[in-house]
Every structure is written in C-alpha cells, then in structure tokens.
Amino acid sequence: MGKGAASDRLERLERLKGLLKASDSMTVKELAAELDVSIRSLSRDIELLRAQGVPIEADRGRGGGVRLQRQWSFGRLHLDFEEGIDLLLSIALAEKLNSPLLLKRLRSIRQKLATSFPEAQQSRIRMLRNRILIGPPASDRVLETYRMKAPEQLTHVARAFFEMRLLEIRYADEAARMTTRQIEPQFLFLSVPAWYLLAWDRLRDDIRTFRIDRIHRATVMETMFRLRDRRMFIEWAGASAEAL
Numbered sequence: 001m002g003k004g005a006a007s008d009r010l011e012r013l014e015r016l017k018g019l020l021k022a023s024d025s026m027t028v029k030e031l032a033a034e035l036d037v038s039i040r041s042l043s044r045d046i047e048l049l050r051a052q053g054v055p056i057e058a059d060r061g062r063g064g065g066v067r068l069q070r071q072w073s074f075g076r077l078h079l080d081f082e083e084g085i086d087l088l089l090s091i092a093l094a095e096k097l098n099s100p101l102l103l104k105r106l107r108s109i110r111q112k113l114a115t116s117f118p119e120a121q122q123s124r125i126r127m128l129r130n131r132i133l134i135g136p137p138a139s140d141r142v143l144e145t146y147r148m149k150a151p152e153q154l155t156h157v158a159r160a161f162f163e164m165r166l167l168e169i170r171y172a173d174e175a176a177r178m179t180t181r182q183i184e185p186q187f188l189f190l191s192v193p194a195w196y197l198l199a200w201d202r203l204r205d206d207i208r209t210f211r212i213d214r215i216h217r218a219t220v221m222e223t224m225f226r227l228r229d230r231r232m233f234i235e236w237a238g239a240s241a242e243a244l
Contacts, residue, residue: 019034021068133187136191146193
C-alpha cells in the first residue's frame with residue numbers, strides 16, 4: 001500500500017470512528033455509503049479497528065446495526081491542518097461573542113489545540129481573536145443576495161487569513177462585475193450571517209471590503225504579509241457597517 005493510500009485509509013478509519021460515536025447505530029450499508037466504499041472494504045476497516053482495540057458491536061446479518069460500546073470515548077482526537085484552523089477560528093469567534101455559556105473552557109481548549117501547531121504559528125493563534133470583528137446583523141438588502149459558499153472555497157480563505165498569506169481572488173461586486181484582486185486578508189468581519197474580509201487591496205493600495213460569498217475563486221499565494229495598523233480597519237468597519 002502506497003503512502004497516499006495508507007493516508008486515505010487512516011483518514012477513513014478516523015471518519016468511521018466518528019460516525020459510530022455520533023450515532024446510536026448505523027447499518028453496514030449506510031456506513032459504506034457515507035464513506036463511499038464497498039461493503040467488503042468497510043468490513044475490513046471494522047475488523048482493523050477491532051484489532052486496534054476499538055469496541056465495535058454488530059448485529060448479525062447484512063442489514064444489521066453497527067455501533068460502538070456506549071462507554072467508549074476518544075482517547076485522542078486527530079485533526080488535519082485545515083480542520084485545526086477551522087476549529088481555532090470557531091473558538092476565536094466564540095470568545096469574541098463573549099457568551100458566558102461558551103467561555104468557561106474555551107481558553108483551555110485553545111491553548112491545548114495551539115500546542116499541536118508549529119512554534120512559528122503560535123503568535124498568529126494568539127492574535128486570532130483580535131482579528132475577528134463583530135458588526136450588526138446583515139441588512140435585508142444583503143440577505144436577498146446572500147448565498148452560502150462551497151466549503152473548499154472557504155478553506156482557502158481561512159488558510160490565507162490564518163497563515164497571513166496573500167490571497168488572489170476572482171470577485172463579483174454588487175453589479176456582478178468580475179475582477180481579479182490580490183489582497184491581504186487582515187480582518188474577518190461578521191454581519192450575521194454574512195462574512196466579510198477587511199483586506200488591504202494591493203491593486204487599489206487601500207483598504208477594501210470583500211463579501212466572502214461573492215468570492216468565486218481563491219488561491220493562497222506564497223507571499224506573506226504583516227498586520228497593518230488595526231485602527232484603520234476598525235474605523236473602516238465602523239464607517240462601512242451601515243452600508244453593508
């Protein structure tokens with residue numbers, strides 16, 4: 001088995017454990033469809049997990065239920081880099097919302113998660129909360145045109161934001177005019193449910209706001225950027241909030 005195939009199987013095994021943990025019971029057919037594998041491959045995966053000590057129970061027959069023993073829990077959670085970024089951004093947003101229902105353990109979770117990232121990225125993790133801005137809910141005008149974006153597109157935006165890398169985008173403005181821009185995604189601005197990038201536009205040499213659901217293509221570039229004066233973006237966000 002090649003390295004790529006081995007990596008794919010490890011990821012599939014983690015997904016299988018997650019599916020079983022999240023459900024009281026799933027049939028073999030349902031699990032195979034969810035993981036996009038044959039029933040034979042799924043059976044081999046189940047046997048491999050059992051050999052590793054994962055207590056999987058199964059009813060007899062092809063349509064029988066498959067489940068984990070209820071007392072079993074994950075001893076260790078494995079995340080890939082993009083999943084780690086998404087989780088860190090979610091924690092930073094929850095901290096920014098300052099909800100007493102969410103804050104009790106978030107700092108501890110963030111600190112534990114941060115230790116899995118390289119030392120060079122620790123400062124970026126500490127800055128995340130201050131790079132997320134919360135505004136008023138989106139206006140009716142925005143809600144009329146707002147559309148959820150494909151997850152893979154959002155992954156590129158999140159990665160460029162976190163890693164502080166230049167982002168090249170194809171962007172449609174309010175009149176549906178398309179332009180190609182190279183931007184520094186300095187801040188994220190939430191006007192529920194719409195997300196915006198407050199960015200330094202290299203083409204305009206100035207601050208610009210980009211609604212993320214209007215980004216049609218995003219490419220993370222190798223070029224890094226530094227954070228610019230926060231006050232400029234705070235002022236821009238305040239002046240722009242009513243127009244969003």
